[in-house]
Amino acid sequence: MAVTLKDIARECGVSYSTVSKALKDSPLVTQATKRKIKEKAEEMNYIPNNSARSLVSNKSHTIGLIWPAVDRVAVTTLATQVNEALKQAGYFMAVSIDNPITAASKFLELRFDGVIVFDEGESTTLPEKITKNIPVIAYGVARKLPYPIINVHHNWAMKQAVDLLIEKGYQSIDYIGELHTKDIRQIVKKKTIEDYCREKQVTYRLIDSGGLTEMAAKQAVKEFLKTETLHDGIICGSYDITMGVLHHMDDLELEKTIVAYDNIKQFKSIETPVYSVGVSAEQIAESLVKHLTKNIEAGRKNASEVIDLFPTLQYHDKK
Amino acid sequence: MAVTLKDIARECGVSYSTVSKALKDSPLVTQATKRKIKEKAEEMNYIPNNSARSLVSNKSHTIGLIWPAVDRVAVTTLATQVNEALKQAGYFMAVSIDNPITAASKFLELRFDGVIVFDEGESTTLPEKITKNIPVIAYGVARKLPYPIINVHHNWAMKQAVDLLIEKGYQSIDYIGELHTKDIRQIVKKKTIEDYCREKQVTYRLIDSGGLTEMAAKQAVKEFLKTETLHDGIICGSYDITMGVLHHMDDLELEKTIVAYDNIKQFKSIETPVYSVGVSAEQIAESLVKHLTKNIEAGRKNASEVIDLFPTLQYHDKK
DNA sequence: ATTCAAAATAACAACGTTGTTATTTTGGGT
């Protein structure tokens, strides 16, 4: 059905190997015939057959992204950035929202060049049977895996936040974040606050935002304020939580300092001045793609490795 | 590098064509050898090469989903349902969040069996150059395209809502939804309310929710209530808007009737009794997959066609 | 005009499958 090299060859009165060379601009073909062939190919709407190419070259120029929890809004931006970074590196990104083993197996059958996993913990671990056969890189929270994982150092981020508040002279800190969750990122943040504040001998309180949405945080803070009052040094677990908290702040309360975890451009448009610590989606994407493509090109086997990404502290003030 | 049929054949001392047949349970191979071959294949961790298969069979058993606006949370559930429905039908779903033309072109090169497009209007139209070569189906709002599109009949849904309120005896209706937007779904809903209320000689007001989120709606209604009061017959543009509106309702206000657009399971857990009109993601997914696979199997050319899905009205009362 | 190297093009094998055709093996009937 589809147009092949042979069809073009017949039309142009040349051999199909010449067409193959012409279309990839080989110096072995004369300019004149190249032009003729390219024109004909365009005219006939030739679409290269990746299966055939892949069969001989062992390359598909396609990377599979395993993203079983599409609904996690937080990583949507990351997915977009990864797509861009991969395109830049000459790869096409195909996403599967299926369960990780099914997805990876199919990627293997399709002979994709590599796999990126949005790691959600145990349930997303890929078996060695698979990872022995294709370069893999994960994005998640540091843990031992038979392939590399990119880890945003939440621990370090929270320490930065605490240090900043201490430096500013606050002796009591309020952490507002999701406390009851299985999401390991949230657990790490909470745990770090506890441990580090104790270490630095700063008093702290953990306030449950009851979720990661603006609505939930707003509601939670409202309840909290009924009986108590917030300290002046505040750490928020995420951008959305920050927004929820800000609903209860008057412009007057300028003596308060808010440090939020995250690194997204939305901070730029907040009216109230805030600090943020986090790694941007762009940096994460770049790191993922860099490491993966490096391994693909080197034909190197997957190896256990945790690659830490260190958050940067920023101050946002619209004035 | 990877294990091939020939490797297995060598190990088993048979020809590779026998291995091929054995692995697909052909009756042409004796039970004993089949077992031996299958065991060996398992042991050697054989992974079929889809490129080779696709080359000879012209089938990849893979469908591409073009989903350029991943962040649109509303369709996330739909994507999950489509994935399930496709799996049921024997296909693997690969998503691209790239721009539609790039995505479709690559799907074509990869020789996928079909394409589903989450249609967002003009910007997502695929050119005939592409659609002549692969079965396509879109999901979006009714419009003329060179391939079929599944349309949820928002128009009909809103009429149902208005009719219900009229039947209940209300003479004035408030519609709370996104009024200033380019999202054609929202525009259709608003327009229908206007036209149909006028036709039925019912007075109505359009209240701008200022967005599709719960927060926005809550805020908007709060503003509105400062100067005016809501009528007893209320139509909400979506589930989230409904949630925003409900924040301002006391359990006392039982004489009010709310009809919300949408069809998602979350309605089941709302405390206040509400009506909903909408088509469930499951139904949409089923319809998309049914039409697409039908066309794939029939080897039929894409044709311009609008397939309407009619919303169902439901009453939700936790008691 | 003839020769010969260089340039251009053609031919071919290979990639890993599938499905068809050809060959070998098996064992029941004599």
Add this chain to the structure above:
DNA sequence: ACCCAAAATAACAACGTTGTTATTTTGAAT
């Protein structure tokens, strides 16, 4: 023991490419 059909297996062509090798064409030097 021998023949023959049926059953089992092997061989092979084809799918659409790429890269290597073989052949033809070109045109400059004689």
